[in-house]
Amino acid sequence: MSYFVEIRPRELKPALLELDGISRATVEAHYRLYQGYVGKRNEILGALASVDLGAANQIYSEVRALKIDLTFAVGGIKNHEIYFEHLGGAGGDPDDAIAALIERDFGSADAWRADLRATGMAGRGWAWTAFDWDEGRLFNYVGDAQNTFPVWNATPLVALDVYEHAYFLDYQTDRAAYIEAFLRNLDWGIVNGWVDSYSIPTE
Numbered sequence: 524m525s526y527f528v529e530i531r532p533r534e535l536k537p538a539l540l541e542l543d544g545i546s547r548a549t550v551e552a553h554y555r556l557y558q559g560y561v562g563k564r565n566e567i568l569g570a571l572a573s574v575d576l577g578a579a580n581q582i583y584s585e586v587r588a589l590k591i592d593l594t595f596a597v598g599g600i601k602n603h604e605i606y607f608e609h610l611g612g613a614g615g616d617p618d619d620a621i622a623a624l625i626e627r628d629f630g631s632a633d634a635w636r637a638d639l640r641a642t643g644m645a646g647r648g649w650a651w652t653a654f655d656w657d658e659g660r661l662f663n664y665v666g667d668a669q670n671t672f673p674v675w676n677a678t679p680l681v682a683l684d685v686y687e688h689a690y691f692l693d694y695q696t697d698r699a700a701y702i703e704a705f706l707r708n709l710d711w712g713i714v715n716g717w718v719d720s721y722s723i724p725t726e
């Protein structure tokens with residue numbers, strides 16, 4: 524069996540080209556960036572497969588650089604797959620299982636939104652609403668880059684990209700306006716599908 528298997532980017536859903544307040548040009552450029560992370564991941568694993576692990580100590584700096592770059596590329600893939608998958612909906616208040624989780628763990632949808640907005644404004648790259656399996660509850664975690672700061676044993680359910688590439692074309696420096704547009708396009712049906720498929724307990 525081969526250690527190194529290439530993966531391919533997921534297709535972009537057509538609904539992503541017709542978002543409310545996030546332009547087609549932004550989404551297309553953003554999708555190309557995601558494709559780049561997939562290419563990078565494949566390239567890095569190819570490079571790692573060709574490193575002679577039996578060689579002298581100087582390979583360790585090379586292995587270190589490749590492994591760190593791998594976390595960035597794989598983070599970029601996972602983050603963007605969540606982001607693209609759960610946009611294209613009608614936004615509004617959460618419903619069904621995710622609404623119950625949000626109400627229980629944040630008090631209300633408004634309180635969750637306020638915390639996510641603040642996390643998104645504070646972060647340099649991402650804000651994630653994730654279910655932490657160890658505490659059995661949701662948190663809004665902050666991310667500065669593709670590989671910082673995911674938390675072990677937590678499952679992201681909402682991924683708000685706040686890198687400038689997500690909004691600069693449409694909003695220049697007005698990140699707050701972009702965050703409102705993100706919320707208007709969330710597809711809660713997709714998020715509820717994840718709650719169900721990951722068997723996240725709602726009580």
Ligand SMILES: [Fe+2]
Pocket residue numbers: 553556603684686688689
């Ligand atoms: Fe992004």
